[in-house]
Amino acid sequence: MRRKITVIFPSLFIIFTALFSLYLLSCRKSSGHNVREVVLYCSVDQGIAEPIIAEFEKQTGIKVLSRFDTEAGKTVGLVQRIRAEAASPVADVFWSSEIFHTIRLARESLLAPYNSAETKNWPGRFADANGRWYGFALRARVIAYNTNRVLPNDSPQCLEDVLDSKWKGRVVMATPEFGTTGGDVASWFAHYGFEAARKILEALKANKIRLVPGNSTAVRMIATGQADICFTDTDDVYAAVANGWPVAMNYLDQGGDGALMIPNTAAVIKGAVHPEEAKELMDFLLSEQLEQMLFRSDSHNFPIRSALSEQFKLYSVGFPLCGGPPRSLDVDYENVAEKLPMAIQTAREILQ
Secondary structure, three states, X not given: OHXXXXXXXXXXXXXXXXXXXXXXXXXXXXXXXXXXEEXXXXXXXXXXXXXXXXXXXXXXXXXXXXXXXXXXXXXXXHHHXXXXXXXXXXXXXXXXXXXXXXXXXXXXXXXXXXXXXXXXXXXXXXXXXXXXXXXXXXXXXXXXXXXXXXXXXXXXXXXHHHOOHXXXXXXXXXXXXXXXXXXXXXXXXXHHOHHHHHHHHXXXXXOOOEEEOXXXXXXXXXXXXXXXXXXXXXXXXXXXXXXXOOEEEEEOEOOOOOEOEEEEXXXXXXXXXXXHHHHHHHHHHOOHHHHHHHHOOOOOOEOOOHHHHHHHHHOOOOOOOOOOOOOEOOOOHHHHHHHHHHHHHHHHHHHO
């Protein structure tokens, strides 16, 4: 009898322990369920994005789990991650600092349609026809130059000016594989045509253009006198001026037809784990408040909303804005995105 009791009590103890463990686990799950969260992949500079993310968290109580990209692998690293995770998505929302890779993700059916009151009257140029991405808060492509080494009147005013032999050995550019440079080069193929764009690349090669890891590196080389001019984006020049560096800019006009304007984009990942929270984050990213925050940030993005654009013209960032917002190049973003792989490959073959 004693032997039987000895056997039964340990068995009951094991069963009770197992049940109690299951109870604790269920408590954790129910407790964790009350913590709303959303996973954001973001290629916008971390210092610019984090205060905006913090404001969203404050307003909604939703915890944002953010993953940022490196400068060297700008945007492309996160795009590759989204592709790799397609069968089991980790990210809910993709906030990109450019548009071309976002378009390609949509074409690969990796983004989900999204529509709300915010998107109802969105400008067609900055929206996917099926609602899979939306563009906002523009940056312009520019030619930056060192003000100690290049006089304003002598600085290049357009892409064609940079092809002049007087700039030989004096030009740097981010490698086209990453960031906005690839989209910029692809826009040359879309705007000028294949043969003319190829000749532009060959002329840059003849001028001994140097390729560097990213736009910020290119601007830093200008500031330190390692080069005189570079192709970059407006935000990198604003950052340089804020640092007190001897850098100014002209818009990267393409043949007198305007400069490429590159919007931020926001999209919901297909199969998002937190769909309701993703919707709230999307509405925030597409809000007027967000564009206000971005154009008043150190990035000084051009708003797409006309009312905010008027404010931008009057907003001082401490130095002339090249006469205000640039003339926007009339280019089809979808067409540029389609040409992106070919443009990158052609640039690699010619420039490297």
